[in-house]
Amino acid sequence: MEYQHGGDIYTNSVTMDYSANINPLGVPAGVRRAVCQAADQCFCYPDSQSASLRGKLAKFHEIPMETIICGNGAADLIFQVVTAVRPKEALLIAPSFLEYEQALRSVSCGITYYELKEEEEFALREQELIAWIEESSHSFQMIFLCNPNNPTGFALKKEQLHPLLDYCREKRIFLVLDECFNEFLEDPHRHSALEFLRKGSHEQVFLLKAFTKIYAMAGIRLGYGICKDSTVLEKIHQIRQPWSVSSIAQAAGEAALEETAYVEAARSLIACEREYLKDNLTALGFRVYDSKANYIFFKDLRTEALQEEKLLYRQLLVKKVLIRSCANYRGLDGTFYRICVKQREENEAFLSVLKSILTERK
Incomplete structure (x- = not known):
């Protein structure tokens, strides 16, 4: 392959x-130390709920702990949320991250692409996207959006995200919003949908984040999702492997949040x-x-x-x-x-x- x-x-x-x-x-020095210390406890099974890490993430993001789920990298959670929701038809922005399509194919989901234009510098305009969906004959159950987008690096501001989140709520479209590169932006908060999830008004959103990029922890494999939809989170818990996040990854994640x-x-x-x-x-x-x-x-x-x-x-x-x-x-x-x-x-x-x-x- x-x-x-x-x-x-x-x-x-x-x-x-x-x-x-x-x-x-x-890799931050604090994370290195935490990994070495956690290695001494590798004879124990890791906490399958990642409770301590989720508690610290909840404090870090000022959100309820029960809205957070951890996984073996962001890619693991992409497959899990797709398997939990099992959409029949989904919309992907193109070009964008390859795993979205792979995950959707795994559940035999039909895929439609909204292709960004080279003459427009591959920029996504949210109102044009909404109008295009309205004019199309498709009935999407899921949309993936990478912000900032991979590979183009284009980033929507939160005031641009808001109408799209509202539209998905109105049409009952589950939106997977990938913010794995958000922390590298000069003003991350201005480009994040986290504020809307804190207010609790957008349940059909799965906000995807990871330690992989910003903390240089690609080999450790640690990602997490934030979602207000308890039904979707429960379905993910039912299908995921019980020890998908190692004790070393959990310790590394807790240490990283201090950096x-x-x-x-x-x-x-x-x-x-x-x-x-x-x-x-x-x-x-x-x-x-x-x-x-x-x-x-x-x-x-x-x-x-x-x-x-x-x-x-x-x-x-x-x-x-x-x-x-x-x-x-x-x-x-x-x-x-x-x-x-x-x-x-x-x-x-x-x-x-x-x-x-x-x-x-x-």
Whole structure:
């Protein structure tokens, strides 16, 4: 089976991985200590309810503990919520994260795509989306929305999310809102639907979050969902594996929530280095889109790139540099790429390799 995502450092021999959007500061020191301490208790089964972690998440987000469910990464919860709701027809934004489609296919759900336009910079306009749904003949039971979107990095503000949440409530459409990259935004609260869930007025929303990206805990596997619909949460509890979240992951999650200074430092770093990379990629002749997250979405405009599939990806791989080709995203082709944002020294090294490739081709 072909690897579908970034971070494939196992198939490819690389010295520089720019394909996975992980916090460049690495695993926080407090999380490292918690993992080591938790290893001493690995002879015990983990708490199947993740009660202590959920309690701390409830305090962290100022929401009731019973609205939180933890999973083995966000991907685990995507499959669980789809299996619990079992929609017959769902709407996906394209391009967007691949797991949504995979999860929906697993329950034989019909899928309709709302394709974002390149000439509009792949921006989602919520009123146009609502109007399109109204004019269509479809009766959707579920919509997936990634905010900020992966791979484009486009982010809706909460005042743009509000009408969509209201519409889904009115039409009884279950909305899965993926905010796994929200913490990398310069003003995360302005782009989150959490405030609406706190008010308790939107039950048919599943807010998806993860420790994976912002705390650089991809290998630990820890995600969580926030939902006011107790019936859906109960169905998930009935179908999920009882020990899907390890004791090490739970301890790491509790420790991570204390790392507020680390998150602020990462957010500041990303804001600076994102613009640095954007400016340099633009200067090199690439079409760079206005990503707001910790990754950059761009297009290779070279004539030869139109003729040779995934040309830049293959050129960089020869140099042992891995980037994310977006060729397997719906609506994109082998000229589109996504790279993560790292620290300045690493970014300079990456740009140096990139410049050498462009020079070689001239």
